[in-house]
Amino acid sequence: MTQRTSSTPGPQGGTATERQIAEAEAHSAHNYHPLPVVIAEAEGAWVTDVEGRRYVDMLAGYSALNFGHAHPRLVAAAKAQLERVTLTSRAFHHDRFARFCAELAELCGMEMVLPMNTGAEAVETAVKTARKWGYRVKGVPDGQAKIIVADGNFHGRTTTIISFSTDPEARADFGPYTPGFEVVPYGDLAALEAAVDDSTVAVLLEPIQGEAGVLVPPPGYLAGVRRVTAERGVLFVADEIQSGLGRTGRTFACEHEGVVPDVYVLGKALGGGVVPVSAVVSSREVLGVFRPGEHGSTFGGNPLACAVGLEVVAMLRSGEYQGRAAELGDHLHAELAGLLGAGLLTQVRGRGLWAGLDIPPERGTGRAVSEDLLTRGVLVKDTHTETIRLAPPLVISKDDLDWSLDRLRASLARR
Structure with missing residues (x-):
């Protein structure tokens, strides 16, 4: 020191x-x-x-960097994979992909994984997933899907994501903005419940808002969101990119209220501070709406990412x-x-x-x-x-x- x-x-x-x-x-x-x-x-x-x-x-x-810089297990996993194969694109299978998806799904108590690279990509993927689920499964008329979000949110800085940001620095001068989102006060369950209507396909929230200053919602809020979304046939999408994978003392911040959302959005620590790895994790009913050609990423789920991600999952499994x-x-x-x-x-x-x-x-x-x-x-x-x-x-x-x-x-x- x-x-x-x-x-x-x-x-x-x-x-x-x-x-x-x-x-x-x-x-x-x-x-x-x-x-x-x-x-x-x-x-x-x-x-x-x-x-x-x-x-x-x-x-x-x-x-x-939840596991610190240059963690020996993660560096070893990356080095071993670097000497074998680092990229195939999703045009072909590789021998790390199936196991990564299966073990991450198991860690989350879910069934399917859609791997991407960055957190913002994962949030964009979750938005597309919720909309497609809304049209194909819930039966919302085409083009009318609405996603409820919270003020003070930070989900990334792509054009669609900043369209529902309330941070002037992230939003100003980047319009026109993508429609289809309604912003309600963070932690206000009554306002969220009032915003839900027949066109609502999802509620997208950070269980703890990181960029806003590590804001923890009132006790019972996440459980209330889970109740409302379940009763109204709406997906609860938890952005655990910063709060997940051990940061709060549980694998997921939602666990502090005994809540399991419909969709986890993961990133950051999933790559162990070695490579960018993100994922949307959900049920077969939800992620099963995708068909070939509807979404993708050249690097998403690449062999190097899967090798590191597998080691991260193994480390978290120990508790x-x-x-x-x-x-x-x-x-x-x-x-x-x-x-x-x-x-x-x-x-x-x-x-x-x-x-x-x-x-x-x-x-x-x-x-x-x-x-x-x-x-x-x-x-x-x-x-x-x-x-x-x-x-x-x-x-x-x-x-x-x-x-x-x-x-x-x-x-x-x-x-």
Whole structure:
């Protein structure tokens, strides 16, 4: 945990960090605003920058790195597959595909899997699935299918997905927008129930809203959504891209209310932080509506992705990582409650090893706190001006978690 603080001057002036950031700014579109760090190596919960400084990664790729950086089991699975075959396209079968689909379906308590690559692709797939199911199975008149979503949602940034976003930054200047969605307040079961009509084919929700600041809905909300959708013949589609696969102390966040949705949308941690892997997982009745040529992806379900995904499923099947998230999550939230009680935070939300922290205005913005923590050897990320998110890898040790929280406490107390 020793931190090196020296900077390496470059032959063209400036440090290695400064030169690489300047080059990135000059040659890449500015669709992100990264913190001023350039990572070169990583292992477990720690990363090392181009100048040899080390940091605890308390973001974990927005949950894509649930198992930490370079987990030996995942790296071994990827290396072994790299030496065999990496891509066939779905024009042909390969020897990893059937087992991946079967074992992921079993983990989810479902029957069928439609693998894709990114989370946004999986959400788009779920939208198409719900609409086609609505027309073919429910009998909604063609072109009238409606999907209910929640305000504050984040499901991706494709044209269709931002059409039902309520975030101006994600939505502005990208119209015209795709119709067929109705937005209701997150956590308001009465509003959701009132929005359901004969044309409604699905309710698409994050069980915990990540990008919005790790918002946990009121107790009973998810169970209520499950009841309403079952009674009204509507699919409950749970976007567990960030909340799923161990992050909250259960395999899926829906499990905290004993809820099983009709459709899981998965991504991020499914690829183990090694390759992009996503999937829509559901019943035969729902995913069985697809016919050849109606949906696809050249890389979706490729051999390398399936090999890594299989290892992820095997690791989750043990329950070890869910247990660590639950135990360390209790410790995390107890420590954060202390910061809240000391007036260093205005609100804390979350579940398991996942938390959203609201910063008092007098202590700076979320960005300012993130930048200060960077100087202290801790990587976090801000959202919505006053909030930072904590989502350390599930493999983080208690000592490293406490080390990071000590630096958070010092950062907040500096003003």
